[in-house]
Amino acid sequence: MRHLINILDLSVGEIDELIARADDIMARPDAYSEVCRGKILATLFFEPSTRTRLSFESAMLSLGGSVLGFSEAASSSAAKGESVSDTLEVVSSYCDIIAMRHPKEGAPLVGCAHSSVPVINAGDGGHYHPTQTLTDLLTIRRETGRFDGLTIGLCGDLKFGRTVHSLIAAMSRYKGVRFVLISPDELKLPSFIKQEYIKERGIEYSQCSSLDEVMGEVDILYMTRVQRERFFNEEDYLRLKDSYILDAEKMKAAKRDMIVMHPLPRVNEISTAVDSDPRACYFRQAKYGRYIRMALIMKMLGVDRAKGE
Amino acid sequence: MNVDSIKNGIVIDHIAAGSGMRLYDLLGLDALDCSVAIIKNVPSRKMDKKDIIKIDADIAINFDVIGFVDPGATVNIIRGGDLVEKRSISAPDRLVNVLKCKNPRCITSCEQDIDHVFKLTDKDNKIYRCIYCETKQN
Missing domain, CATH: 3.40.50.1370 (Aspartate/ornithine carbamoyltransferase)
Incomplete structure (x- = not known):
């Protein structure tokens, strides 16, 4: 199972593929509107965000999938002192892919070790994004x-x-x-x-x-x-x-x-x-953020075809 | 200066002068009940000066810690008064639960029961970085 913690987890060739896919999504969005039907994205945002969280959610909804999650640590069990590893252990059983933001550096790396589904680092402190x-x-x-x-x-x-x-x-x-x-x-x-x-x-x-x-x-x-x-x-x-x-x-x-x-x-x-x-x-x-995240979600879920391909 | 030779135990030799105490601390030798000697600034032909640690018990020792503090050190295992094994040490690729990350923004500062792991990222300059936040160890 692949996770995305650091941009260097992707090769130059894979980045080219994602860009080509995002270009195609922008050119013919209808061909992608159902490709992730039945899949669930969990957005775990332990730190506030507008663009990143909404563009992830918009990306998944535009692919025909569903989303669940929380937008700040205060509305999650983290406020009760739950560890990142326990949160990921549990949440990964409710979804097919996770996008996670956390104020502490390295939190997504801890999370992916306890997740049964792919984890995307949506920003960890001053570290990576x-x-x-x-x-x-x-x-x-x-x-x-x-x-x-x-x-x-x-x-x-x-x-x-x-x-x-x-x-x-x-x-x-x-x-x-x-x-x-x-x-x-x-x-x-x-x-x-x-x-x-x-x-x-x-x-x-x-x-x-x-x-x-x-x-x-x-x-x-x-x-x-x-x-x-x-x-x-x-x-x-x-x-x-x-x-x-x-x-x-x-x-x-x-x-x-x-x-x-x-x-x-x-x-x-x-x-x-x-x-x-x-x-x-x-x-x-x-605006481009939504399309490249659509391409990334598809790749990480192993969905490699648009409608009719 | 004389320190008794040991019958069964470990001698860590050729430690760079001045690194003996750090090695003593990181190996947790203060917790041992047996005799432990740290000899500092011993004259050495090869090194000019060196430190030596003698442990008068056949204990399990973390070679990664020795390799981290001084990859040039040697470890002699003594049994029945004889040298039965002489080990060279090298800098380990990873250090697990030897050092703690000092970056307050690192996940290790708040996540319970997490291994503190450092990775050798620059062999020439012997630089280790936390695998979570990439902060350099001091």
Whole structure:
């Protein structure tokens, strides 16, 4: 049985297959509307989420399946002190596949050891978020038409930003990729991620603290929110939260075919004036999340044919 | 300095000078009732200085712990006053319930009855990481 904990659990070939499937789902959604009939997805969200949980649920419903679950730890037995392993042991007997988010890093890895059905990591603390990365990859492929040779600027919280860590891991497998890491000193990319996915793979990169300096050189600008929930100290959060704000003025220096991505939710790091710029693709990115999750659910349930195939 | 030789037991030799106490702690030797000697900074031709631990009982020992603290150490098994086995040690690929992850965001900080597992991720620099959150051990 396969689980998805880290984006690197999927090979480049498998990611290509998922992207091709998501493209096909977008082109002819009716052919997929019944392929998971009778299957149940459990969404176990021990930490609040809007997009990820709803897009998982929307994905399963769009495949003709059903969903059950909880959206915060307070409404689950975790509030009574139940362990992750016990929760998964029980819930996996009620469903066919699980999408799980937890504030503690490594919780899905513990969960999958006790689950009788496939577990998808829907985000574990500041660690990994592989389905956001799949969403990001589908976005990059659809918006730029390629993976190779891209210069990717990652801006904001690179320390706790799990989407950034997973995206770097995934993109480091493609040729000619270059990373530009833009963050305040306190929120720099953890050294082991830099070592493992960038330096050891001989990937070109640069680091800076000024967004203006690099606006003109990136093909993709991946903005992130400074996440209040990752800080133990409110003062640090308040000091760092407004480090970067992308506005229409800054966009003037960007390439004409550059794209702006953001895993959302946005607070104020992208001015709403940027939303109407055709290069701003974060809302399209959120939409793609539903289709790539449909493709992933199908794959993990072993459903490999659309209607009529 | 003289420490009596042992009849039945274990001698952990060629421990890098300064690592003996850590090995003593991680092996839980403080819980033993038998005689245990830690000899620090013993002159050595090969190593200049080394630490030695002598355990005066034939106990089961966790070789992974020794390999983690110092893969260059050797273990001599003594029975009836004779050396019956000399073992070389290597750094283990995994360490189970030897170290605790110190990351407060790690699932091991709250999940009960969970094994604390570290994996060797960088052989050259001997870096172990928690398998759950990937935090480096200190």
